[in-house]
Amino acid sequence: MRKTHLSTAKDIQRKWWIVDAKDQILGRLTSQVAAILRGKHKVNFQPNLENGDHVVIINAEKIVLTGKKWETKTHYRTSGRPGGLSAEPYKELRNTRPERILEYAIKGMLPKSSQGDKMYMRVQIYKGDAHPHSAQKPQLLTLAYSAKRGES
Numbered sequence: 001m002r003k004t005h006l007s008t009a010k011d012i013q014r015k016w017w018i019v020d021a022k023d024q025i026l027g028r029l030t031s032q033v034a035a036i037l038r039g040k041h042k043v044n045f046q047p048n049l050e051n052g053d054h055v056v057i058i059n060a061e062k063i064v065l066t067g068k069k070w071e072t073k074t075h076y077r078t079s080g081r082p083g084g085l086s087a088e089p090y091k092e093l094r095n096t097r098p099e100r101i102l103e104y105a106i107k108g109m110l111p112k113s114s115q116g117d118k119m120y121m122r123v124q125i126y127k128g129d130a131h132p133h134s135a136q137k138p139q140l141l142t143l144a145y146s147a148k149r150g151e152s
Helices: 026-038 090-096 098-109 114-120
Strands: 016-020 054-058 074-078 085-089 123-125
Touching (some): 026 098, 074 090, 090 098
Parallel strands (some): 054 123
C-alpha cells in the first residue's frame, strides 16, 4: 500500500512564467493566472500550502473586455469613512493605469487570507512589453484562448 506524499515548504520548486496580455479577454486570462499563482497546475497541489509560481504579465494596456464593459464597468473602493466611496471607471483606468484592471481581477480570484496575499506578491504586471525580470529566465505561457483567434 502506498502512502500519500505531503509536500512541505522545502519541496517547493517555483518557476517564472511570462504572459502576453495582448488581445486576451480579461476574465479568461486572470482565471488562468490565478490558478498558476495558487499552484493548481502542479501535481502536488495542496490547498493549505502556497506552492504557486511567479507570473510576469506584459502589454497590460492591450487587454480586451467584451461587450460594452469599457463604458459600463466601474471599480469601487472605500476609505471606510462617511462619503469615502470613490469610483474608477474602466474607461479611465485604461488610459491612466491599465495595470490596475488586471490587479483588481487577479486579486479578486485569490483566497482572502494571508496566504492569498503571499500569492498576489508573485505577480508583476507591466504596461508595454519591457520588464526587468529577464535574469529569472521566464518561460512563455501560451493561454488556451484569445479574442482574435476565437476558441483554442
